[in-house]
Amino acid sequence: MQLDNDRFLRALKRQPVDRTPVWMMRQAGRYLPEYRESRKKAKDFMALCRNPELCCEVTLQPLARYPLDAAILFSDILTIPDAMGLGLRFVEGEGPVFDRPLRDAHAIEAIGVPDPEGELRYVMDAVRTIRGALGRKLPLIGFAGSPWTLATYMVEGAGGSDYANIKRMAFDTPEMLDSLLAKLSASVSLYLEAQIAAGADAAMVFDTWGGVLSPALYERFSLQPMQRIVAHLKRVAPHIPVILFTKNGGQHLERMAATGCDALGVDWTTDLSVARARVGRQVALQGNLDPISLFARPERIEAEVARVLQDFGHGPGHVFNLGHGILPQTPPEHAGAMIEAVRQLSPAYHK
Numbered sequence: 001m002q003l004d005n006d007r008f009l010r011a012l013k014r015q016p017v018d019r020t021p022v023w024m025m026r027q028a029g030r031y032l033p034e035y036r037e038s039r040k041k042a043k044d045f046m047a048l049c050r051n052p053e054l055c056c057e058v059t060l061q062p063l064a065r066y067p068l069d070a071a072i073l074f075s076d077i078l079t080i081p082d083a084m085g086l087g088l089r090f091v092e093g094e095g096p097v098f099d100r101p102l103r104d105a106h107a108i109e110a111i112g113v114p115d116p117e118g119e120l121r122y123v124m125d126a127v128r129t130i131r132g133a134l135g136r137k138l139p140l141i142g143f144a145g146s147p148w149t150l151a152t153y154m155v156e157g158a159g160g161s162d163y164a165n166i167k168r169m170a171f172d173t174p175e176m177l178d179s180l181l182a183k184l185s186a187s188v189s190l191y192l193e194a195q196i197a198a199g200a201d202a203a204m205v206f207d208t209w210g211g212v213l214s215p216a217l218y219e220r221f222s223l224q225p226m227q228r229i230v231a232h233l234k235r236v237a238p239h240i241p242v243i244l245f246t247k248n249g250g251q252h253l254e255r256m257a258a259t260g261c262d263a264l265g266v267d268w269t270t271d272l273s274v275a276r277a278r279v280g281r282q283v284a285l286q287g288n289l290d291p292i293s294l295f296a297r298p299e300r301i302e303a304e305v306a307r308v309l310q311d312f313g314h315g316p317g318h319v320f321n322l323g324h325g326i327l328p329q330t331p332p333e334h335a336g337a338m339i340e341a342v343r344q345l346s347p348a349y350h351k
């Protein structure tokens with residue numbers, strides 16, 4: 001589909017653009033009062049995710065406020081483990097909790113690959129509803145968690161841990177973890193393929209916890225499963241750009257780029273100039289303002305935007321973003337100041 005604003009898709013393919021495209025991870029969320037209002041209409045967070053009309057309403061909220069260059073599906077990475085029957089709950093102040101975490105071979109064997117148009121149809125219905133509402137205006141990003149990140153939640157059962165259960169599985173019974181990750185790779189591959197069929201224009205894999213692994217364990221348990229997803233998507237939807245984001249994954253950028261993905265998400269602990277020197281001939285880069293910088297006063301935010309743009313430097317292949325999700329305490333006007341600064345300052349880098 002030809003889009004009115006295709007800056008984001010062009011930048012992901014490292015094609016020339018008039019200015020740097022910008023969107024924010026978690027752009028639809030708790031920092032927006034209108035989100036908090038919509039959230040009250042649903043019983044809880046998962047009920048919101050299961051309601052395609054409310055998902056669409058919430059997806060469009062940041063686009064009504066700011067001149068963003070992409071929409072992202074409103075959903076969560078934990079829809080897949082939920083569909084696998086682990087009993088997901090979001091506990092106030094504690095984050096996600098699973099009633100039935102996976103701790104043994106028996107539990108892992110019992111896990112199936114969910115049908116994206118079956119148990120997860122509500123997500124595809126949300127994509128179709130949002131696509132219909134967006135029309136040809138803007139690209140829509142589909143997403144999933146990386147197999148390693150999903151496995152972390154599924155084995156630990158709750159956040160705030162030191163990953164002792166899943167890391168012990170990696171050391172003690174690595175074949176067991178391989179078999180769980182194989183099921184998750186297959187599930188994520190089919191899930192993203194279905195989001196693309198339903199109308200997503202790009203796919204992003206969130207590997208939030210890959211950065212807690214040693215390089216050898218990262219290779220086997222985080223990167224290889226993501227590699228299988230990229231290979232699947234490149235086979236079934238070769239024109240759809242794929243973004244891989246390992247939080248704290250700066251040291252793995254070369255190996256991530258070698259998966260054949262189109263772009264890498266970079267957090268603020270790696271400079272974009274350094275990342276570009278290492279992988280810039282193969283992939284685009286997305287990032288990398290520290291979300292906490294949005295707590296500073298607008299003049300400081302503008303200076304930080306200028307620094308990030310200058311650090312990436314001239315030429316195509318940059319998608320401006322935060323280095324991680326926007327925080328709930330962020331003043332919405334400060335997010336606006338960041339987006340405006342990208343619009344004002346970036347054309348100088350595309351002459």
Ligand SMILES: Cc1c2[nH]c(c1CCC(=O)O)Cc1[nH]c(c(CCC(=O)O)c1C)Cc1[nH]c(c(CCC(=O)O)c1C)Cc1[nH]c(c(C)c1CCC(=O)O)C2
Binds near residue numbers: 029
């Ligand atoms: C680790 C992770 C999760 N979910 C996600 C990740 C990976 C992202 C990353 O690395 O930043 C991904 C995610 N979660 C959400 C989106 C929506 C799309 C977007 O606007 O970017 C995306 C892309 C909505 C959400 N997902 C969640 C919210 C807040 C829920 C609410 O309204 O209470 C939103 C807007 C809930 C969620 N879901 C998850 C957590 C840890 C939480 C917070 C729990 C809490 O603080 O109580 C799991």
